Amino acid sequence: xxxxxxxxxxxxxxxxxxxxxxxxxxxxxxxxxxxxxxxxxxxxxxxxxxxxxxxxxxxxxxxxxxxxxxxxxxxxxxxxxxxxxxxxxxxxxxxxxxxxxxxxxxxxxxxxxxxxxxxxxxxxxxxxxxxxxxxxxxxxxxxxxxxxxxxxxxxxxxxxxxxxxxxxxxxxxxxxxxxxxxxxxxxxxxxxxxxxxxxxxxxxxxxxxxxxxxxxxxxxxxxxxxxxxxxxxxxxxxxxxxxxxxxxxxxxxxxxxxxxxxxxxxxxxxxxxxxxxxxxxxxxxx
Amino acid sequence: xxxxxxxxxxxxxxxxxxxxxxxxxxxxxxxxxxxxxxxxxxxxxxxxxxxxxxxxxxxxxxxxxxxxxxxxxxxxxxxxxxxxxxxxxxxxxxxxxxxxxxxxxxxxxxxxxxxxxxxxxxxxxxxxxxxxxxxxxxxxxxxxxxxxxxxxxxxxxxxxxxxxxxxxxxxxxxxxxxxxxxxxxxxxxxxxxxxxxxxxxxxxxxxxxxxxxxxxxxxxxxxxxxxxxxxxxxxxxxxxxxxxxxxxxxxxxxxxxxxxxxxxxxxxxxxxxxxxxxxxxxxxxx
Numbered sequence: 001x002x003x004x005x006x007x008x009x010x011x012x013x014x015x016x017x018x019x020x021x022x023x024x025x026x027x028x029x030x031x032x033x034x035x036x037x038x039x040x041x042x043x044x045x046x047x048x049x050x051x052x053x054x055x056x057x058x059x060x061x062x063x064x065x066x067x068x069x070x071x072x073x074x075x076x077x078x079x080x081x082x083x084x085x086x087x088x089x090x091x092x093x094x095x096x097x098x099x100x101x102x103x104x105x106x107x108x109x110x111x112x113x114x115x116x117x118x119x120x121x122x123x124x125x126x127x128x129x130x131x132x133x134x135x136x137x138x139x140x141x142x143x144x145x146x147x148x149x150x151x152x153x154x155x156x157x158x159x160x161x162x163x164x165x166x167x168x169x170x171x172x173x174x175x176x177x178x179x180x181x182x183x184x185x186x187x188x189x190x191x192x193x194x195x196x197x198x199x200x201x202x203x204x205x206x207x208x209x210x211x212x213x214x215x216x217x218x219x220x221x222x223x224x225x226x227x228x229x230x231x232x233x234x235x236x237x238x239x240x241x242x243x244x245x246x247x248x249x250x251x252x253x254x255x256x257x258x259x260x261x262x263x264x265x266x267x268x269x270x271x272x273x274x275x276x277x278x279x280x281x282x283x284x285x286x
Numbered sequence: 287x288x289x290x291x292x293x294x295x296x297x298x299x300x301x302x303x304x305x306x307x308x309x310x311x312x313x314x315x316x317x318x319x320x321x322x323x324x325x326x327x328x329x330x331x332x333x334x335x336x337x338x339x340x341x342x343x344x345x346x347x348x349x350x351x352x353x354x355x356x357x358x359x360x361x362x363x364x365x366x367x368x369x370x371x372x373x374x375x376x377x378x379x380x381x382x383x384x385x386x387x388x389x390x391x392x393x394x395x396x397x398x399x400x401x402x403x404x405x406x407x408x409x410x411x412x413x414x415x416x417x418x419x420x421x422x423x424x425x426x427x428x429x430x431x432x433x434x435x436x437x438x439x440x441x442x443x444x445x446x447x448x449x450x451x452x453x454x455x456x457x458x459x460x461x462x463x464x465x466x467x468x469x470x471x472x473x474x475x476x477x478x479x480x481x482x483x484x485x486x487x488x489x490x491x492x493x494x495x496x497x498x499x500x501x502x503x504x505x506x507x508x509x510x511x512x513x514x515x516x517x518x519x520x521x522x523x524x525x526x527x528x529x530x531x532x533x534x535x536x537x538x539x540x541x542x543x544x545x546x547x548x549x550x551x552x553x554x555x556x557x558x559x560x561x562x563x564x565x566x567x568x569x570x571x572x
Binding site for chain 2: 192268
């Protein structure tokens with residue numbers, strides 16, 4: 001199997017590790033905007049070497065794991081160069097703009113739009129983890145737009161990675177992912193900002209921070225190069241979630257300011273239901 | 287050593303486990319508003335039996351690990367019953383109101399005001415963990431109000447638990463802890479609320495939630511009985527942090543709405559500094 005990974009960072013690199021584990025003889029080539037990342041990926045053994053444009057035509061699998069704005073720009077061109085039997089997948093956190101970018105493309109049936117719900121707050125090839133996708137959900141959009149034989153090969157690959165498949169349309173994906181992923185990143189970034197601003201002259205104060213703060217602020221370590229384009233593409237949905245979040249915080253603030261402690265208690269008790277909700281997705285924890 | 291633990295939940299129970307490990311012969315007795323918690327604590331071996339009020343006079347150590355509103359109510363009465371050599375510590379998340387409640391008390395010098403920065407989102411004796419305090423910070427307030435010999439015994443105990451000591455005045459503690467702990471809990475509770483409200487008819491959607499959502503929403507599992515009184519007591523500081531957080535979220539929203547993506551990127555990049563800040567406190571992670 002010949003694999004080209006475009007963007008050899010956390011996601012592309014982790015996929016390379018799992019493909020190598022599943023198929024030791026696979027030839028894995030990489031492309032990356034950063035030559036130092038490419039070199040590091042080679043040193044780490046994630047890739048066998050650099051992919052040239054001509055490799056796209058002979059590849060069995062092309063993984064496009066670059067920021068979502070660059071997927072929209074580059075996917076049509078990539079798709080134009082692949083072979084008739086090449087499977088092309090992406091891993092972008094928005095699916096609507098990406099599906100639109102290749103709608104009606106002559107090679108549309110070679111592409112499968114994917115969003116593996118897996119990752120960490122770290123970036124680059126050194127962040128790649130073997131087994132990252134094991135037990136995780138992979139959301140596939142517009143499956144009917146992909147050739148059946150190519151779908152089958154994708155499912156075989158995802159089976160090797162241990163992923164659970166969910167099918168969804170791009171609009172529903174982008175609306176719901178704004179709530180369960182994009183909003184979390186903004187809440188975390190702004191929490192980090194609020195605390196850093198306040199405590200900038202008192203570094204010792206972070207000694208008072210425990211695992212609770214660390215947990216809520218973890219996503220504020222995420223890459224702006226990855227996340228700014230996600231928020232931009234999914235602007236409408238993200239603004240909606242942000243409005244509701246700010247409204248809920250403001251209501252909580254009012255309850256506290258006006259000493260309505262029973263209502264405050266009830267708000268929290270209602271939200272404790274998140275325990276049962278998260279228990280329902282044990283496989284999706286990491 | 288005779289120990290009385292008032293409130294045998296996550297914190298009191300974890301302390302019982304560590305005291306037992308450090309001193310197998312210790313007699314550990316418990317009091318709890320919940321008779322089922324008391325029974326469970328006995329079954330788990332956290333305590334040897336129920337403490338009677340008379341045990342306070344002969345105890346070497348009394349740990350008051352109950353919600354902060356009840357500490358303020360009950361600490362003066364507890365202190366009135368302990369022996370001349372008894373060390374009394376608390377573990378409340380606010381220190382100002384607790385120190386005020388016992389200011390000028392005839393037994394004030396038997397009390398050491400503490401806030402161990404340790405815990406999980408779980409509650410009750412079954413949540414008690416051996417080693418919970420190991421490597422964690424313990425903030426001590428108004429140390430000069432505690433008799434020197436009693437301080438020494440407290441430090442010996444905290445040494446056995448593996449804690450690192452920080453001294454701070456109660457006002458500074460309450461102001462800073464609002465940023466690095468109380469605000470995190472509100473951001474998490476309201477994130478949970480926003481997502482549950484939106485997705486209440488679509489339970490499958492939580493299948494789309496990954497480790498990022500889980501991390502930011504973890505604290506929304508916390509006990510309202512513990513947290514409502516904390517927010518109430520620290521109302522002034524908590525309102526200030528909430529105002530700044532809501533303001534930062536609103537500014538972020540405006541940047542997104544008005545397509546100021548460079549500024550959005552910079553906001554996030556600035557906040558990435560949290561990586562270095564959190565790296566500075568490796569021992570305080572759990």
